[in-house]
Amino acid sequence: NAGVTQTPKFRILKIGQSMTLQCTQDMNHNYMYWYRQDPGMGLKLIYYSVGAGITDKGEVPNGYNVSRSTTEDFPLRLELAAPSQTSVYFCASSYRREQFFGPGTRLTVL
Amino acid sequence: AQKVTQVQTEISVVEKEDVTLDCVYETRDTTYYLFWYKQPPSGELVFLIRRNSFDEQNEISGRYSWNFQKSTSSFNFTITASQVVDSAVYFCALIDGEGSSNTGKLIFGQGTTLQVKP
Numbered sequence: 001n002a003g004v005t006q007t008p009k010f011r012i013l014k015i016g017q018s019m020t021l022q023c024t025q026d027m028n029h030n031y032m033y034w035y036r037q038d039p040g041m042g043l044k045l046i047y048y049s050v051g052a053g054i055t056d057k058g059e060v061p062n063g064y065n066v067s068r069s070t071t072e073d074f075p076l077r078l079e080l081a082a083p084s085q086t087s088v089y090f091c092a093s094s095y096r097r098e099q100f101f102g103p104g105t106r107l108t109v110l
Numbered sequence: 111a112q113k114v115t116q117v118q119t120e121i122s123v124v125e126k127e128d129v130t131l132d133c134v135y136e137t138r139d140t141t142y143y144l145f146w147y148k149q150p151p152s153g154e155l156v157f158l159i160r161r162n163s164f165d166e167q168n169e170i171s172g173r174y175s176w177n178f179q180k181s182t183s184s185f186n187f188t189i190t191a192s193q194v195v196d197s198a199v200y201f202c203a204l205i206d207g208e209g210s211s212n213t214g215k216l217i218f219g220q221g222t223t224l225q226v227k228p
């Protein structure tokens with residue numbers, strides 16, 4: 001099992017650009033999450049999904065969109081990148097309250 | 111509201127010292143889960159332990175031990191005989207909600223940066 005994979009690992013965006021952070025898990029987990037980690041801070045929940053076709057907002061959803069068309073994939077979309085979105089993004093899936101994290105995507109918006 | 115507070119922002123110790131990282135939580139739920147994660151300089155999140163609210167037994171795993179006290183809403187983490195490889199950011203976290211409303215969302219503390227000097 002590859003677990004939770006994220007691409008890309010690093011990305012630099014210009015203000016106003018858009019991009020999609022990819023997240024895939026091969027454990028057949030229904031629950032998936034996107035968190036962001038700002039420097040010196042803990043992780044905060046952006047969006048989550050309890051199954052294919054079902055998504056909901058977390059604590060910091062503004063500026064992001066998600067979709068969940070399959071159990072495996074949970075992409076995170078940034079439509080108009082802003083410097084405030086410079087962060088490390090972690091995708092996770094969970095089963096029976098154990099969360100499995102991807103390696104993270106380090107995003108810089110200049 | 112649910113909240114996790116990690117008392118120390120940064121701790122610096124010399125190798126072989128014991129060190130305790132304090133975590134205090136707030137929740138309205140009677141059933142909840144607490145976690146500790148390690149984030150080494152490479153950046154990934156490493157799961158260390160999960161505890162449910164009905165199990166107040168202390169846990170020991172090698173040089174790591176955890177003290178869970180519901181009476182003080184604390185879930186503290188102790189490293190005995192610290193080593194340089196223990197240098198990392200450590201996060202305490204809480205899963206809120208239970209039953210049909212439980213979505214497994216983690217609420218993280220802000221992290222404690224531990225530096226172990228040789």
